[in-house]
Amino acid sequence: MISEHVRATLINIVGLENYEDSPAERLVYSYDATPQFQSMPDAVISPRHTKDVSDILKICSEHRVPIVPRGSGTNLCAGTCPTQGGIVMLFKHMQQILEIDEENLTVTLQPGVITLEMIEAVEAKGLFYPPDPSSMKISTIGGNINENSGGLRGLKYGVTRDYVIGLEIVLPNGDIIRTGGKLAKDVAGYDLTRLFIGSEGTLGVITEATLKLIPMPETKKTILALYQDIEAAAKSVSTIIANKIIPTTLEFLDQPTLVVVEDFARIGLPTNVKAVLLIEQDGPLQVVERDIQKIAELCKSEHAVSVEVAQSDEHAEALRTARRSALSALARLKPTTILEDATVPRSEIAKMVQAISDIAEKYDVKICTFGHAGDGNLHPTCPTDVRDQEEIHRVEQAFAEIFEKSIELGGTITGEHGVGEMKAPYLELKLGKEGIAAMQAIKQSFDPYNIMNPGKIFAKNERKRVVVTS
Amino acid sequence: MISEHVRATLINIVGLENYEDSPAERLVYSYDATPQFQSMPDAVISPRHTKDVSDILKICSEHRVPIVPRGSGTNLCAGTCPTQGGIVMLFKHMQQILEIDEENLTVTLQPGVITLEMIEAVEAKGLFYPPDPSSMKISTIGGNINENSGGLRGLKYGVTRDYVIGLEIVLPNGDIIRTGGKLAKDVAGYDLTRLFIGSEGTLGVITEATLKLIPMPETKKTILALYQDIEAAAKSVSTIIANKIIPTTLEFLDQPTLVVVEDFARIGLPTNVKAVLLIEQDGPLQVVERDIQKIAELCKSEHAVSVEVAQSDEHAEALRTARRSALSALARLKPTTILEDATVPRSEIAKMVQAISDIAEKYDVKICTFGHAGDGNLHPTCPTDVRDQEEIHRVEQAFAEIFEKSIELGGTITGEHGVGEMKAPYLELKLGKEGIAAMQAIKQSFDPYNIMNPGKIFAKNERKRVVVTS
Numbered sequence: 001m002i003s004e005h006v007r008a009t010l011i012n013i014v015g016l017e018n019y020e021d022s023p024a025e026r027l028v029y030s031y032d033a034t035p036q037f038q039s040m041p042d043a044v045i046s047p048r049h050t051k052d053v054s055d056i057l058k059i060c061s062e063h064r065v066p067i068v069p070r071g072s073g074t075n076l077c078a079g080t081c082p083t084q085g086g087i088v089m090l091f092k093h094m095q096q097i098l099e100i101d102e103e104n105l106t107v108t109l110q111p112g113v114i115t116l117e118m119i120e121a122v123e124a125k126g127l128f129y130p131p132d133p134s135s136m137k138i139s140t141i142g143g144n145i146n147e148n149s150g151g152l153r154g155l156k157y158g159v160t161r162d163y164v165i166g167l168e169i170v171l172p173n174g175d176i177i178r179t180g181g182k183l184a185k186d187v188a189g190y191d192l193t194r195l196f197i198g199s200e201g202t203l204g205v206i207t208e209a210t211l212k213l214i215p216m217p218e219t220k221k222t223i224l225a226l227y228q229d230i231e232a233a234a235k236s237v238s239t240i241i242a243n244k245i246i247p248t249t250l251e252f253l254d255q256p257t258l259v260v261v262e263d264f265a266r267i268g269l270p271t272n273v274k275a276v277l278l279i280e281q282d283g284p285l286q287v288v289e290r291d292i293q294k295i296a297e298l299c300k301s302e303h304a305v306s307v308e309v310a311q312s313d314e315h316a317e318a319l320r321t322a323r324r325s326a327l328s329a330l331a332r333l334k335p336t337t338i339l340e341d342a343t344v345p346r347s348e349i350a351k352m353v354q355a356i357s358d359i360a361e362k363y364d365v366k367i368c369t370f371g372h373a374g375d376g377n378l379h380p381t382c383p384t385d386v387r388d389q390e391e392i393h394r395v396e397q398a399f400a401e402i403f404e405k406s407i408e409l410g411g412t413i414t415g416e417h418g419v420g421e422m423k424a425p426y427l428e429l430k431l432g433k434e435g436i437a438a439m440q441a442i443k444q445s446f447d448p449y450n451i452m453n454p455g456k457i458f459a460k461n462e463r464k465r466v467v468v469t470s
Numbered sequence: 471m472i473s474e475h476v477r478a479t480l481i482n483i484v485g486l487e488n489y490e491d492s493p494a495e496r497l498v499y500s501y502d503a504t505p506q507f508q509s510m511p512d513a514v515i516s517p518r519h520t521k522d523v524s525d526i527l528k529i530c531s532e533h534r535v536p537i538v539p540r541g542s543g544t545n546l547c548a549g550t551c552p553t554q555g556g557i558v559m560l561f562k563h564m565q566q567i568l569e570i571d572e573e574n575l576t577v578t579l580q581p582g583v584i585t586l587e588m589i590e591a592v593e594a595k596g597l598f599y600p601p602d603p604s605s606m607k608i609s610t611i612g613g614n615i616n617e618n619s620g621g622l623r624g625l626k627y628g629v630t631r632d633y634v635i636g637l638e639i640v641l642p643n644g645d646i647i648r649t650g651g652k653l654a655k656d657v658a659g660y661d662l663t664r665l666f667i668g669s670e671g672t673l674g675v676i677t678e679a680t681l682k683l684i685p686m687p688e689t690k691k692t693i694l695a696l697y698q699d700i701e702a703a704a705k706s707v708s709t710i711i712a713n714k715i716i717p718t719t720l721e722f723l724d725q726p727t728l729v730v731v732e733d734f735a736r737i738g739l740p741t742n743v744k745a746v747l748l749i750e751q752d753g754p755l756q757v758v759e760r761d762i763q764k765i766a767e768l769c770k771s772e773h774a775v776s777v778e779v780a781q782s783d784e785h786a787e788a789l790r791t792a793r794r795s796a797l798s799a800l801a802r803l804k805p806t807t808i809l810e811d812a813t814v815p816r817s818e819i820a821k822m823v824q825a826i827s828d829i830a831e832k833y834d835v836k837i838c839t840f841g842h843a844g845d846g847n848l849h850p851t852c853p854t855d856v857r858d859q860e861e862i863h864r865v866e867q868a869f870a871e872i873f874e875k876s877i878e879l880g881g882t883i884t885g886e887h888g889v890g891e892m893k894a895p896y897l898e899l900k901l902g903k904e905g906i907a908a909m910q911a912i913k914q915s916f917d918p919y920n921i922m923n924p925g926k927i928f929a930k931n932e933r934k935r936v937v938v939t940s
Binding site: 102104150159171175176177178186188194195197203216246283287343344346347377415416427434436444445457 | 646
């Protein structure tokens with residue numbers, strides 16, 4: 001509950017038009033893209049600039065009001081669900097690309113900029129921002145930074161973390177700090193830039209970012225390798241890399257995913273094979289052609305039943321788009337879709353795919369698996385129905401076992417989605433008590449009153465969730 | 471002072487042969503590569519394994535004994551000088567390369583491994599670890615990680631931070647934690663891996679690391695571009711990159727540095743020009759040849775008086791070796807050599823070089839400038855003599871003004887050397903009071919008794935230095 005005094009103070013900061021607490025508005029921001037999580041915020045606030053954010057955080061600190069910074073809410077870990085109430089902070093007034101610097105190869109922008117909009121703006125200047133989360137058409141850069149988003153080009157180019165070189169941050173006490181800059185190198189003290197990347201809104205609010213850009217690759221080519229044996233597909237992944245070729249993209253889709261994606265996208269994907277690899281290479285033409293030819297040979301040597309090079313940019317784009325639509329396509333199957341991102345060392349992909357299949361059978365649940373195989377980052381996805389409590393229980397048991405298996409194989413509970421509230425119960429599997437204690441010490445030192453996105457990463461629920469169906 | 475009880479306990483942990491407190495041994499570890507800093511430790515300890523480190527840290531925490539982890543002491547920020555006494559920790563028993571994993575492209579090793587030894591071991595398998603600090607022949611990986619070391623290949627490939635994907639760390643309370651793994655992606659909580667990279671031994675002790683490797687580039691070529699105008703050389707740097715070519719290496723040396731390096735290396739470097747750029751590109755042959763040709767054209771268009779492609783691997787290696795020897799060569803000029811690493815956005819290199827020259831003139835000190843121009847990371851270097859207090863005072867004023875200028879140009883006080891004790895007084899220029907407070911909060915949360923390398927990054931001297939000449 002927000003007191004009348006706090007409400008008036010916040011309205012005084014941002015103006016009446018930027019503070020909403022009608023039931024309708026609150027309902028809109030009571031959930032994000034994560035199934036099974038919903039909780040009403042007390043209000044929704046839209047700061048106009050950094051100073052507003054600072055003033056808001058001072059008030060929230062003083063009065064212990066939770067603040068949940070939110071981009072487009074596309075995360076899949078309940079990272080922006082206001083599970084302990086409080087105020088959802090939106091960035092609709094902070095959506096400017098401030099500068100594209102062609103000499104230093106940087107873009108400086110506000111957190112509310114849509115990822116794809118920035119990518120298109122820099123590509124118009126022949127520059128390239130590689131991280132391309134599947135949600136990039138609607139996700140914001142602020143959200144990408146807070147979640148350290150991955151994407152389809154991570155194998156060769158890395159993730160969001162590898163491109164953020166400077167931040168303006170408002171700390172919970174209202175202090176405004178700047179980290180890094182247009183600098184290739186900076187070792188002036190601890191790496192606060194990377195500490196905030198992936199911190200899921202639990203340490204402060206990012207109000208500006210400077211991103212590193214690279215020259216646009218000259219060309220790219222796409223191939224689709226088909227397999228009647230999942231293990232052969234998985235083996236191809238490590239064979240390609242062990243042969244010292246790092247493709248831009250190395251995606252895996254199993255048969256159940258293929259069937260659903262083809263039904264959604266209708267681009268002629270094969271549905272009669274057990275698995276496909278979607279592989280892309282970019283760079284100078286000669287190198288791309290040579291690599292693609294070698295990749296095709298390696299896939300054949302690992303028993304691909306067919307290897308097809310996309311014959312046009314349109315065809316390649318259709319394949320990529322189909323892959324990006326996997327979640328949307330799977331979401332059509334059942335009322336609820338639970339998508340995970342257990343991640344293992346690349347060499348363990350075959351074992352992990354097999355384990356997922358065994359676990360699905362054991363708990364009698366349907367799990368479709370696709371993902372960034374080159375990164376060892378799989379997305380086992382379960383179409384289910386939260387109203388069927390008995391099935392949901394089995395689904396949750398299956399995913400718990402999947403997380404355990406990925407840890408056993410030297411992996412992690414999340415490769416790119418974040419912990420949020422959804423995976424908080426599993427964090428100890430990866431970090432141990434000591435690792436969690438170290439992270440909690442950081443949280444405590446930045447946010448002693450636990451106002452920043454409380455309940456995420458560590459804490460257990462204190463407020464009962466409103467369970468809804470999608 | 472270490473009490474007899476603590477001494478006996480520590481000897482009990484590591485064995486008498488691994489605990490040294492003779493005056494001779496203490497003297498050896500009373501300084502590092504940084505001029506003007508010396509302070510006697512109370513003892514020197516050599517743990518045999520992680521468990522020893524944990525036991526030592528528990529004792530030191532309990533009894534508030536400072537611990538200074540030290541690799542080869544090649545840092546240039548007084549980062550391993552035991553300025554508040556206590557115990558210097560060596561890693562001579564932790565020098566194993568534990569595994570080179572050719573499927574996941576990783577190397578796992580102990581902190582005491584010499585950088586070059588690891589690089590040669592992975593290159594023997596066709597793999598590549600890009601960070602190549604000039605000290606790599608003697609520096610250790612543990613030291614590289616604690617300082618987030620750069621090198622000559624940073625422009626294209628990044629720095630140590632970009633290659634460390636997993637750590638085993640002993641916290642000051644003795645807890646052993648593991649971060650990351652053989653994983654391309656991991657977002658399970660805060661990025662402790664990167665928090666520890668560059669933390670200068672102030673948060674805990676790194677006892678094992680997993681590093682990412684990449685395929686060895688197929689070939690490389692080297693060119694030397696000569697200029698009679700420093701600004702033209704600096705302008706060439708941004709022109710090359712604005713033309714969307716990212717060379718592996720883009721080094722700058724001014725005339726005073728050239729003269730000294732040639733006198734040292736005797737490889738026929740030109741000494742009658744105002745500046746040179748040493749530029750390398752690596753990758754597939756066609757791409758390298760094309761890039762090198764384009765770079766040569768761009769340098770000429772920016773008024774290089776000569777552009778020469780190294781005609782053999784031996785010649786290229788001689789040029790690189792000469793560049794790496796710059797500090798050693800400059801150190802022959804005067805009893806004391808102060809080498810700094812002010813860093814600016816690449817576009818500001820010309821202004822920064824000019825400013826350094828103006829400042830040197832203003833304070834009547836000799837400053838030779840060289841460095842990683844592509845990274846905006848310059849090494850203004852002053853040959854001086856600490857016994858000449860009047861000159862040293864002018865040198866310190868000059869460097870203070872250089873740091874201020876680099877901040878004014880959007881830069882930082884250190885690009886790759888770290889803060890240590892040497893640059894602690896300047897940290898606020900970059901971070902502001904609020905940024906320092908945020909970092910101190912982290913330090914306090916990990917190390918409440920301030921046992922880990924106290925006096926570094928933040929604090930002021932509490933113990934008087936013993937000033938010595940080199």
